[in-house]
Amino acid sequence: MNSAQLTLEQFGRLCRLIYDRLGLSFDDKKIDFLRKRVNKRMVSLSLETPSDYLMRLAYGENSESEMQALANLITTNETYMFREYEQLEAFAHACLPEVIDCKEKQGNRSLRIWIAGCSSGEEAYTVAIIVREVFPAIATWDMHLLATDIDEQRLVIAMAGVYDKRSMKNVPPEYLDRHFTQSVANWRIKPRTRSLLTIEHLNLHDRAQMRQMRSYDFIFCRNVLIYFDDTSRKAVVDHFYNALNPGGFLFLGHSESVGRISSAFRLRRMGEHLVYMKPE
């Protein structure tokens, strides 16, 4: 184990590299956190000094895959099923019926939902369960439910769809049997619900990837943009705006707002909640 520590100047360079490629913003209080992650990568790569590591990350032949390896270590992945329940109620009982009704009238039986920053998948399966429960006729619609994240290790868990007690603590009991198979300490999402989801790697800070995202009726990006600064947050929210259909809804976390960074969305009260809608 080497003992060389990231200096303040190297910490600054590392933060700029992370910000440029991932959009994530770290302040000085995070120096010990990043030092530990860098040390871990140095051990894995048998590198002697943080300076060698920064060279590899910035200019190495595999700098992109190294940034991915670092991303897997530095993202915050806290999540669980049915998180921020009241907001999900607004989705289930106000927004979803409105969009479905509007589409039925247009003779357009397709529904497209994107869960951006899905971590290990709990939020995406939550949305899949809600759609199936509230709108059973979805089985006859063309339904596209996409879950994306930058963290490859979390996506492996999302693909497996197996969760422990902590992830399951908020699942309404009546949904347990219908959507999960229980083993000793785990719950596995049933194939019928699992099959609604497509799970993919996507970096929200990658302009080329983001420009391809189009025609969504709903975008969930909850508890993700808190790790971005206003500039990178605005870039992501502008992409979301372009990716939504007119009349489509954007759900952010409770503590997050787009008010300061974009005036393009219309703030609407839906049920007990305020949500962002792309005007028609």
Ligand SMILES: C[S@@+](CC[C@H](N)C(=O)[O-])C[C@H]1O[C@@H](n2cnc3c(N)ncnc32)[C@H](O)[C@@H]1O
């Ligand atoms: C705290 S979790 C939120 C999970 C879920 N949305 C929820 O509310 O329960 C934040 C997620 O955002 C992802 N994330 C952070 N930066 C990202 C980026 N640039 N592109 C895509 N995902 C990112 C992280 O990997 C992490 O899984």
